[in-house]
Amino acid sequence: MSKYPDFIIIGAMKCATSTLHKQLALQPGLCMSEPKEPYFFSNDEVYAKGIEWYLSLFKGAGENDLCGESSTHYTKLPTYPETIKRLNQHCPNAKFIYVMRHPIDRLISQYIHEWTMRVISVDINSAVDQHQELIDYSRYTMQLEPYFETFGSDRVLPLFFERMLSSPQEELERVCKFIGYSGQPQWDFELDAKNVSTQRLRNSVWRDFLTETPGLRELRRWLVPKEVRDKVKDFWTMKEKPKLAPEKIEQLEAIFDRDLAELGSWLGIELNCKNFKGMVKETERNWVAVPQKSLSKSA
Known part of the structure; x- marks a missing residue:
């Protein structure tokens, strides 16, 4: 009998989703997909392979194992607009894990990645103006609203990169409790949880x-x-971390503060770029009030 994923790590990009995937894969009774990011529900060319191809990623799972995968493309609106519809069609009962990070730090890390992959060749300040996706993928409320509308906020677990670094064992336990794992998870501290994209x-x-x-x-x-x-x-190495100009930081903070204000209201806290790291590290955060909005407004 084919097994569908019980849970999916949906992003965000450059927020240690690979580390979380690897940590979960180490726990007995959990079957994580290989490859880590199949992109099945987002990318048309992968979706065309068919659902049986996708289910084959979990063929090694035991009868009582929980199955999961991790695809950051699933929270890359508006780049992949069919993701939610496809997830709802094939995995209507799945749970979702969304990892967030200070939005400007995430943007910088994505820029480094895209520079490495030769998707972006201009400096970071020009890239912010030319590549809207750098901003959009850090607009966490925009990415989350369709999931809340389609599946309900109780099916989405908020995680934060900064707290995963400071309290990894506690956050792993919270993830496992959310997905219904009955074992005793253990964080493997030998795995590197830090992003080293500047060395790529x-x-x-x-x-x-x-x-x-x-x-x-x-x-x-x-x-x-x-x-x-x-x-x-x-010659091929980014020698210094890219620096945003002060006026560009001010522009980005204005954009992200509006997004974070709404995110904070869902979490029951005041949240902005200045206080983000302190607020998300001090304790675990869960949704307290997420208004239901129409999908047309959130997309």
Whole structure:
């Protein structure tokens, strides 16, 4: 009998969802998908593979195992507009976990990722103006409202990147309680929970061919001194964390403070860019009042 996911980590991008996925995969009785991000319900080309392909990701699950996957594309409106409809069609009883992070920190981390992948080539200040998705993916209320409208807020667990770093065991226990896991989860502190995207190399087909091809790799190490190889490596590396101009930070804070004010009302706190990290780290946060809005307003 095919098993559907009991829970899905839906984002947000660059908020340690990979770390949470790996930690859950270590717990006995939990079956996490491989790959971690199948993107089935968001990406048309993956959805075209059919539901049986998707269910095959959980074929290793035991009869009583809970199944889960993690796809940050599921909270990337308006890029992937069919996600909610497809989830409701195939997984109407699933629970959802949404990890948030200071919206500007998340934006910067996404920029680094997109620069590495050669999706973005301009500086970060220009990128904010040219790539609306950098802002949209940090607008957490906009991403969450369709889930509340379709599934109800009680089916969505709010998590925060900052609290996962400071209280990982407690947050893992909260996740497991939410998904109905009856075991005793243990956080593995040997797994790296921190984002190291500033150390990533920019994509290069030629570099990867020269450095990863057997034979060429050994020849390169034999003929080219390490100090020369390191200098060449620097060519593809982002050496400094990108910095937003003061006026750009002010612009972003105005946008995100409006979004965070609504998010804070759902959590029963006052929330803005200035107090975000302190407020979300001090204690666990749960929804206290989420008004039902029409899907047309939230999309």
